[in-house]
Amino acid sequence: MQSDxxxxxxxxxxxxxxxTPLGLDRATSWAALLAGRHGAGPITRFDASAYRTRFxxxxxxxxxxxxxxxxxxxxxxxxIQFALAAAQMAWQDAGLGASLGPVARERMGCIIGSGxxxxxxxxxxxxxLKARGPSKLSPYFVPSTIANLAAGQVAMxxxxxxINYCTMSAxxxxxxxxxxxxxxxxxxxxxxxxxxxxEASITQLGIGGFNAMLALSTRNDDPAGASRPFxxxxxxxxxxxxxxxxxxxxxxxxxARGATVYAELVGYGATDDAHHLxxxxxxxxxxxxxxxxxxxxxxxxPEVVGHxxxxxxxxxxxxxxxxxxxxxxxxxxLPAVAVAATKSMTGHLLGAAGGVEAAFTVLSLHTQTVPxxxxxxxxxxxxxxxxxxxxxxxxxxxxxxxxxxxxxxxxSLLFARCER
Amino acid sequence: MALNDVEQRVKAVIAxxxxxxxxxxxxxxxxxxDLGADSLxxxxxxxxxxxxxxxxxxxxxxxxxxxxxxxxDFIYACAK
Numbered sequence: 001m002q003s004d005x006x007x008x009x010x011x012x013x014x015x016x017x018x019x020t021p022l023g024l025d026r027a028t029s030w031a032a033l034l035a036g037r038h039g040a041g042p043i044t045r046f047d048a049s050a051y052r053t054r055f056x057x058x059x060x061x062x063x064x065x066x067x068x069x070x071x072x073x074x075x076x077x078x079x080i081q082f083a084l085a086a087a088q089m090a091w092q093d094a095g096l097g098a099s100l101g102p103v104a105r106e107r108m109g110c111i112i113g114s115g116x117x118x119x120x121x122x123x124x125x126x127x128x129l130k131a132r133g134p135s136k137l138s139p140y141f142v143p144s145t146i147a148n149l150a151a152g153q154v155a156m157x158x159x160x161x162x163i164n165y166c167t168m169s170a171x172x173x174x175x176x177x178x179x180x181x182x183x184x185x186x187x188x189x190x191x192x193x194x195x196x197x198x199e200a201s202i203t204q205l206g207i208g209g210f211n212a213m214l215a216l217s218t219r220n221d222d223p224a225g226a227s228r229p230f231x232x233x234x235x236x237x238x239x240x241x242x243x244x245x246x247x248x249x250x251x252x253x254x255x256a257r258g259a260t261v262y263a264e265l266v267g268y269g270a271t272d273d274a275h276h277l278x279x280x281x282x283x284x285x286x287x288x289x290x291x292x293x294x295x296x297x298x299x300x301x302p303e304v305v306g307h308x309x310x311x312x313x314x315x316x317x318x319x320x321x322x323x324x325x326x327x328x329x330x331x332x333x334l335p336a337v338a339v340a341a342t343k344s345m346t347g348h349l350l351g352a353a354g355g356v357e358a359a360f361t362v363l364s365l366h367t368q369t370v371p372x373x374x375x376x377x378x379x380x381x382x383x384x385x386x387x388x389x390x391x392x393x394x395x396x397x398x399x400x401x402x403x404x405x406x407x408x409x410x411x412s413l414l415f416a417r418c419e420r
Numbered sequence: 421m422a423l424n425d426v427e428q429r430v431k432a433v434i435a436x437x438x439x440x441x442x443x444x445x446x447x448x449x450x451x452x453x454d455l456g457a458d459s460l461x462x463x464x465x466x467x468x469x470x471x472x473x474x475x476x477x478x479x480x481x482x483x484x485x486x487x488x489x490x491x492x493d494f495i496y497a498c499a500k
Contacts, residue, residue: 071439071456074464135476139463 008186012254012261013415015094015247016359017086017196020346021057021240025089029346029356030363034391036372038345040223040238045120045202053216055223056202057240057347075140076153077118078200082243082352083150084157087112087194091158094247095259096192102161108192109162110151111181112245113173115351115405118145120203150198154245162190168351170405171313173197174244175354178413179268181248191253196245196355207239213278215315227348228375229312229341230319230383237313240347244355246362263362266300266398267414269293278406280318284325286410287311291329291400294414298398303333305414306396307370309361310385311404312341313348322402323383338394339385340364344374354403358413361401365417370394421499423492426473430492433468437461447489469495 018025021039022032032039039057048054064073064081067088076084087110100108125141143149148166155164163184167176174197181193201207210216217236219226227238254261269290273281280287295302308326312319319341330337342360349356364370373387401413431445438455451457457465466482469475469491475498477485485491 069439071437071461075460136467136470138467139460143460 009188010251011182011185011265012249012251012418013246013263013265013362014249014254014259014261015090015096016262016362017088017090017093017245018242018356018359019059019062019082019085020242020349020356021059022346024059024062026093026359030360033342033345033360033371034369036345036374036389036391038224038227038374039240039347040226042223043202043207046204048207051207052211052218053207054220055226055238056207057238058202059242075144077121077144079114079118079198080144080150080153082200082241083112083198083245084153086196086198086243086245087154088157090194090245090247094249096247100159105159105161107162107190108160109181109184109190110155110160110164110194111167111177112150112154112195113167113169113177113197113351113354114147114150114199115168115170115173116199116201116206117147119201119206121145123203123205154194158194160194169409170407171348171350171353172403172405172409172411173351173354174356175358175401175403175411175413176270178246178248178265178354178358179270179411182265182268185248185250191250193248194245195248196243197352198243199350199352200241201350202239202241210239217314225375227314227344229310229314229344229373230323230380230385230387231376232378232380234314234316234319236315237343238347240349241352242349242356243352244357244359246355246359261418263365263415264418265413266298266416267294268297269412271410273408273410275408280321280404281408282321283328284321286408287322287325287402287404287412288328290410290412291325291402294400294412298414298416300398302330305330305337305398305400306394307338307340307361307364307399309357309364309399309401310339310341311402313343318404319380320382323385326385335386337386338370338392339387340371341373341387342371354401354411357403358401361399361413361415365396365399365415368393368395421496423496426496426499427492429472430469430488430495433472434465434488437465437468445488447487449488450486473499475499
């Protein structure tokens with residue numbers, strides 16, 4: 001373990017919960033990821049025949065009633081259902097039980113990010129409004145749509161009486177949530193934080209809107225090969241959905257109760273490019289500063305970082321800028337950094353991506369295994385990174401997870417292996 | 421519409437909407453006190469009655485529908 005240069009409380013990751021296009025839980029998602037399987041297929045959530053993009057990485061066979069009582073399901077848009085599922089699995093994984101008293105629970109909070117909120121519910125209720133008038137709107141329209149209700153529902157479910165809100169920063173939402181939760185524990189303001197992201201934007205407005213920006217891949221004849229980060233043939237991202245939730249906890253508390261510590265969260269960098277609506281700054285300038293902040297906070301040199309779970313969405317411009325940013329940070333050490341672009345298999349889960357990929361990064365450290373990058377048949381020479389189409393064992397102490405969003409927002413999270 | 425028919429359909433809507441067994445739904449049951457509804461659940465239930473019976477329940481009327489019997493009386497009066 002690194003010398004703890006921070007003044008604050010150390011922060012452990014003690015629980016992980018995932019709902020992804022690769023599986024309905026952590027074990028299934030992780031196994032599929034290591035096997036290089038993808039979650040892409042024709043869109044089934046709505047009739048996409050008139051859309052430029054007609055495929056996505058949907059979560060398959062999700063039954064909300066596994067996690068939510070039947071009469072409560074209608075209170076929750078799909079993104080909240082994903083959040084409730086992932087949070088309950090993470091909580092159970094952490095082994096934090098019902099015996100916690102109300103005072104202890106005041107020091108337990110929840111931050112779940114979402115980039116879009118309840119888009120599907122907005123669409124359906126707008127149809128009700130237009131067809132049948134305002135008196136027929138559901139009383140659950142607002143609470144199932146507003147983005148902070150993922151955290152609100154999770155708090156009710158798990159009895160988390162501390163801070164509760166939502167980070168809404170496009171595709172960095174989940175990563176911001178984790179970083180902010182980390183800060184609160186490090187500063188001694190909370191003991192346990194349930195953090196992550198949730199998204200369900202495979203809807204008419206979601207696909208149509210990102211199509212209008214020319215952001216999505218249109219490889220309709222080959223959904224499996226459409227998400228190809230760092231490959232020369234990439235033509236946009238593939239929409240995904242799901243949730244990734246982590247339980248963060250003061251390291252001391254986790255060790256005292258004998259919890260499994262998957263990794264330690266040791267750095268959080270957050271910047272903005274202040275450059276363009278959607279395009280990253282040249283050479284990933286803002287991303288570089290976010291990564292540098294992480295390293296500085298942990299007090300480590302780039303040479304000890306063994307793995308980066310890249311943001312890498314498979315867009316023509318974004319992947320190059322990130323690769324350039326990584327080259328600037330790691331310099332001559334770059335070939336020794338095992339990079340993975342897991343969106344090649346999960347698709348891009350927007351606001352949930354940061355949560356899901358932080359969980360993957362933690363599992364990579366915990367198992368000392370870096371996932372593959374799928375569809376890398378002709379690596380783009382402008383993205384000269386150490387990538388592999390197979391899962392690979394990597395001996396590493398530190399790993400970074402990058403998440404960037406529209407508006408030029410950049411987040412990096414730095415995790416350390418726990419050697420106990 | 422027969423009163424008995426209205427009663428059966430009202431009870432079926434309540435059972436589905438509030439996820440309670442039919443056997444627990446008595447004429448004197450109050451939606452909030454006995455059947456686990458909250459203020460939002462009452463509004464949703466009201467919408468479900470409107471849909472089932474193709475009627476309109478004005479807000480000032482729905483405020484006064486507190487029991488299963490209240491709902492049956494109102495709907496039966498509308499349907500006549």
